[in-house]
Amino acid sequence: MNLTSRRLLAGLLAISTATAATACSSGDEPGATNELTMMVPLFGTAPDPAGEMQKAVEKLAGKKLRITWVPNAEYGDKTNVTLASDKLPDLMVVQDQKGPSFVKAAEAGAFWDLTGKLDKYPNLKPRNEQTRLNSSVNGRTFGVYRVRPLLRSAVLLRKDWLDKLGLRPPKTTDDLYEIAKAFTEKDPDGNGKKDTYGLIIPKWPTPVFNSSNPYNAIDVWFGAPNGFGMRGGRLVPEFDTPEFFAANRYIKKMIDEGLVNRDFATLDTGKWNDPFVQGKGGIIIDVNVRATQLYGLLKEKDPDRYTDMLAMTGNLARPDGQKFSLPFTGYNGVLAISKQTIRTDAQLDEVLKVLDRLASKEGAVLLTNGIEGRNFRVEDGYAVHINEDDPAVKTMNNDVDYAFIQLGTTASVGVGGDAYAWKPASKAEQDNLRLRAELEKLDLQTAVHDPTLPYISPALTAKGATLNPIVTDARVKYLAGEITEEQLKAEIKRWYDSGGSQAVTEFQDLIAKGGN
Amino acid sequence: MSLRRPPGEYRSPGSRLFDILNVALLLGLALVTVLPLLYVLAASFATESEIASRPFFLWPRRFITSTYEYIFETGTFVRALITTICVTAAGMVIQVLLTFTMAYPLAKRYLPGRALVLNLVIFTIVFSGGLIPTYLVVRDLGLLDTYWALILPLAINPFYLIIVKSFFQELPQTLEEAARIDGCSEFGVFWRIVLPLSKPIIATFSLFYAVAIWNDYMSPLLYIDDTRKWTLQVIVRQLTGADAENALSRLDSVLFPVEGMKFAVVVIATLPILFFYPFLQKHFAKGVLIGSVKE
Amino acid sequence: MATDLAPPEVKAVPAPVRRTRMSPRTALLRYRWLYLMVLPGLAYFLVFKYLPMRGLTIAFQDFVPFLGYEGSQWVGLKHFEELFTGPDFGRLLGNTLILAALTIVFAFPAPIVVALLLNELRLGVLKRAVQSLIYIPHFLSWTIVASLTYLLFSVDYGVIAGLVHGVVGGTRVDYVAQAEWFRPVIVLQTLWKSTGWGTIIYLAALAGVNADLYEAARIDGAGRWRQFWHVTLPAIRPTIVVMAILTSGHLLDNSFEQIWLMTNSLNRSVADVFDTYVYYVGITQGGYSYATAVGLFKGVAGVLLIFGCNWLAKRLGQRGLF
Helix, strand or coil: CCCHHHHHHHHHHHHHHHHHHHHCCCCCCCCCCCEEEEEEEECCCCCCCCCHHHHHHHHHHHCCCEEEEHHHHHHHHHHHHHHCCCCCCCEEHHHHHHHCCHHHHHCCCCCCCCCCCCCCCCCCCCCCCCHHHHHCCCCCCCEEEEECCCCCCEEEHHHHHHHHCCCCCCEHHHHHHHHHHHHHCCCCCCCCCHHHHHCCCCCCCCCCCCCCCCHHHHHCCCCCCCCCCEEEEEECCCCCCCCHHHHHHHHHHHCCCCCCCCCCCCHHHHHCCHHCCCCEEEEEEEECHHHHHHHHHHHHHCCCHHCCCCEEEEECCCCCCCCCCCCCCCCEEEEEEECCCCCCCCCHHHHHHHHHHHHHHHHHHHCCCCCCCCEEECCCEEEEECCCCHHHHHHHHHHHHHCHHHHHHCCCCCCCCCCCCCCCCCCCHHHEEEEEEEHHHHHHEEEECCCCCCCCCHHHHHHHHHHHHHHHHHHHHCCCCCCHHHHHHHHHHHHHHHHHHHHHHHHHHHHHHCCC | CCCCCCCCCCHHHHHHHHHHHHHHHHHHHHHHHHHHHHHHHHHHCCCCCHHHCCCCCCCCCCCCCCCHHHHHHHHHHHHHHHHHHHHHHHHHHHHHHHHHHHHHHHHHCCCCCCHHHHHHHHHHHCCCCCCHHHHHHHHHCCCCCCHHCCCCCCCCCCCHHHHHHHHHHHHHCCHHHHHHHCCHHHHHHHHHHHHCHHHHHHHHHHHHHHHHHHHHHHHHHCCCCCCCCHHHHHHHHHCCCCCCCHHHHHCCCCCCCHHHHHHHHHHHHHHHHHCCCCHHHHHHHHCCCCHHHCC | CCCCCCCHHHCCCCCCCCCCCCCCCHHHCCCHHHHHHHHHHHHHHHHHHHHHHHHHHHHEEECCCHHHHHHHHEEEEEHHHHHHCCCHHHHHHHHHHEEEEEEEEHCHHHHHHHHHHHHHCHHHHHHHHHHHHHHHHCHHHCCHHHHHHHHHHHHCCCCCHHHHHHHHCCCCCCCCHHHHHHHHHHHHHHHHHHHHHHHHHHHHHHCCCCCCHHHHHCCCCCCHHHHHHHHHHHHHHHHHHHHHCCCCCCCCCCCCHHHHHHCCCCCCHCCCCCCHHHHHHHHHHHHHHHHHHHHHHHHHHHHHHHHHHHHHHCCCCCCCCC
């Protein structure tokens, strides 16, 4: 009691001093120290600041690192309070780098504009023009992007079911339909019961329309734009095209014929794998890295046969044989550099050099795999875990997988990039890894990029909460048979009327001006 | 409650019927609550594929403890558990003291200025400054990265304060009067007469406050940067991969034992605080506290 | 104050009741202990509740965290206009009010009824067992409750859905997808999760009932029902009234996480409430200002409700909040 009141009194005093302190802008020591502060998302438990991994990263960086690890789920909130608190770290991972609170802070001079500044650093120089463009904000680069595969959409199927029915992986959307039908009607698991279906579709957690879900993939395969696209010199959204309606008639047909899970409107994305692994549904349209998860789960269920249970293929051609592929953005957030603490060009250069070292081959391996000879060794071009029984190595693996990997800009989780991919246990899984790389390269040639990604439409920002769910919900209602195609068209018109037209106009102007 | 009523009035057929229905109803209620919980317990010992394949079960086919081993393997969990117990205990004492001390004078209807203070309190039930402004105050007080930041911003729940105050208003005044006449100061009356009389209420609100701190994950996330000071709920959320579905497993593909882990962590994070309840119940069972006061 | 309505023991308070107005100095001196006891709590409210209320001004700004209170642009009533004239306002208000009404009808009385039933249970062991079981769901996060709900009610494999289908027959109902089942499911979830926890406060109140009163009632020949009606119920009535008034202030608040987890494209039209909408706004526009504007609106409504209910309670002869 006494203690508390004293504390409170001390607190009241602190308030007055604090307000006084903010009144005269305190001349912070400039960032020329040998320490770099950072804010980075964390997926597991936090690494020890004096731990082996941190030491190794510091050695490579040539600086002492003070990292604030922030749980990924609350990273957005923490980013905002940090922005509000006037005490930015030297370096921070920004996940929502198109969100207004970052963009406005950057435009107000909180972060360095790195446009054109990265080219003299061999490892920071953007390697992919499309990704650079996608990660820019109205023509400006406010951070070093953390690379992810640009094309990762794939179709995953139960191989054992295909084999039993004498089918091959699909090449076209017609093939996919036939397979889904066979999976539903021809008893692919051979238990004599009609208890299986084809395609597994989950409920998408965000109401944003173009969020690269299975519906978007099918739209694009049928030739609709990815989010937005140019049609006859005019910008149109994905859903205002005949191809969109063709795609949705196709999906609806599958749903009506019972080739899709009945709970497609509610199935939790976290349970997406379950029907596949349990042998209820046989097809998933999603990112290719899901194959790793599926192999893991299938192995747990059937260790002897799991290598023969998964087939994968890339994007599908539409009925007339023409192929369009769904790309992703190619990055996941950026590393932004604070102007509050890193004040001069010389200081900036120093920080970029640190980042460049971390983005080197050596850095990518360290952040993604760990320390060679300590927790892994290289075998056939893959990384293989070693000393796994050593508790210190266990900690290291945890620190790498759930923490330090987030600092990587040239390698990505589960994919490798400049680092080594982890060697899968079986030949089938190794083949799958190789197939991913091949399909990525192949499908990239037919990728349909979203021209609006580099731009921000004020109207879409301001009215997104109203606009986003309109067509997203209408599509699902149409597919569920709750509304007709005419009503779906009416909802699209409502999207335009509620501010959609303005968003389209704004994007069109920005694209014309940007000239990218 | 051990109200020693003579059994006579319970022998009527209507009363009997009521008793039977009542027992049946409450047992049904208990069953409805406990079955899903037993599932959570069972699922925490089951394999991922079993959780995925069996819709509902009360005993896993293959009993595994690897999820629990994984959780306890990291020293962080045990440390966070100890931290949380300490913060919860200290916070609870502070909160209960502050709440009860403030509620007592506010129960005195003759106290000038009381209505003003009550209005101030009631306002905060519906209005709050929000996340960022509160953060800034905590920062300005220099509480960031201290355990105080987990306790002080939540020191008094206005809702609880009002309820405690109205409990005080229901207390018989005779004893207080007697004490006053014996020369006790108001604080003395509060400390020696009122608080001992309020044990069930104190027990109740201790539980409420303890649970609130125990379950709070937002404060540590916002106010504590030093990960060694993290509390159980933060670790829990980290281990369950609260958003593993969206970010992690989809785009960045790391296989987490998501479902089983979720359940195991619920079990572990809930059990310690559950032990608190029997102590509270003891007070309920005593029951007749005010009965001891002759009005 | 309305002394004529107050219970007898208040009238019995002798010394401090003074009809004559005291000067502030006399009062301060006379009640110094009481004031001293209010002080720490008051300081808490001023520092941790009222200082941050400066943040409410951002409802009138386009608040950008980095720019702060001073740097952000003032926009006047823009966000309120957006809120009240936006195309979604009617739907949001309607959905919120319906859920509020369901809360009043189901979620509020449930703990009272259960507490009273528990109170009538004579087997001590059973009573304790039931008590300790029904409050555990309070500790489960909404995420877990939602996954249990899907598990039990899913159209494909839900155990309860299957059971109901087996009994009722007909076409299978998708309880978690269809809009018309959204509200019943939400109410069920709320009842399951919070009823047991809610009983605690009433059990505490019941623990305070003077045993002598039962004795006296029995001597007067009151049966079980009349004892309940004339002793038990009046004993917890003040608690019920206070809880009712305080809860009214939160009627426009929904459990965001609960609703968000149960929302899908088919039921969004009935599921969208202020709290989820604010979240969507937050995703696309950072929306601190908008969220604060909504908070202010709900706050004003809450204050009106609290004081309105308080006034009503007094009119009905109850003590109310003061």
